[in-house]
Amino acid sequence: MLLRLPGTYPAQGDTRLLTDTLARLGYARGRSVLDVCTGGGAVALAAVRAGARRVTAVDLSHRAVLTARANALLARARVRVWRGDLFEPVQDERFDLVLANPPYVPAETDRLPRHHPGRSWDAGVDGRALLDRICAGAHRVLVPGGRLLLVQSTLSGEEATLSHLRSRGMTAAVAARAPEPFGPVMSARAELLRSRGLLRADQEHEELVVVEARLPVPSGAAARGFGRVV
Structure with a gap:
């Protein structure tokens, strides 16, 4: 059971899909891992359990950072937790694996x-x-x-994510997908999403996907021992 301060994102279906995919693929073992939008640190701790050599977690929220640090202490896990905006705190570092469970629910405004x-x-x-x-x-x-x-919802544009990653020179594909019943947030947002044509009239679930992307190894360089190529 993870500690959760009020206002910190709880581990939910998207967290489980991401951590289950991480465990199945085995990419963390012996690797350096960065978890962005860490929330309470559930994904970072899953990377530790999966055998990561070094784990760093980042979140913009003060409460999330405090919660993630507390959960790492309670789990006796070595996780560096920084407060900052996505990659900004680690812009001079390089990692074998980046994990992300960011906010992705369509809202009324862009604010x-x-x-x-x-x-x-x-x-x-x-x-x-x-x-x-x-x-x-x-x-x-x-x-x-x-x-x-x-991890994200298909309501937020699965193909847009794949296209964007490929435009940055990465290979990308969907590694896992699963239906997720609407929770309180999506239930409250359902009429707005229906008005935009994103949901059917009778739809009460969304589909979650884990997108996997890989940065190619330059021609002539030795591969770092990862498993399959996306």
Whole structure:
């Protein structure tokens, strides 16, 4: 059971899909791992359990950082937790694996909450305020051959994520998908999403996907021992 301060994103279906995919693929073992939008640190701790050599976690929220640090202490896990905006605190470092469970729920406006629980899920009108930034910047903090695992809803544009990552020179595909019943946030947002044509009239679930992307190894360089190529 993880500690959770009020206003910190709880581990939910998207967290489980990402951590289950991480465990199945085995990419963390012996590797350096970065977890962005860490929330309470559930994904970072899953990387530790999966055998990561070094784990760093980042979140913009003060409460999330405090919660993640507390959970790492309680788990006796070595996790560096920094407060900052996505890759900014680690811009001079490189990692074998980046994990991300960012806010991705389409909202009424593009104004992102700053001091409200909604900052954990609201992501602009199209749900891509954080997704696009992660797609644009992940390659800068990955070693050659490094990988990104990112979880999102298909309501926020699965193909847009794949296209954006490929435009940055990465190979990308869906590694896992699963239906997720609407929770309180999505139930409250359902009429708005139906009005935009994103949901059927009778739809009460969304589909979650884990997108896997890989930064190619330069021609002539030795691969770093990762498993399959996306």
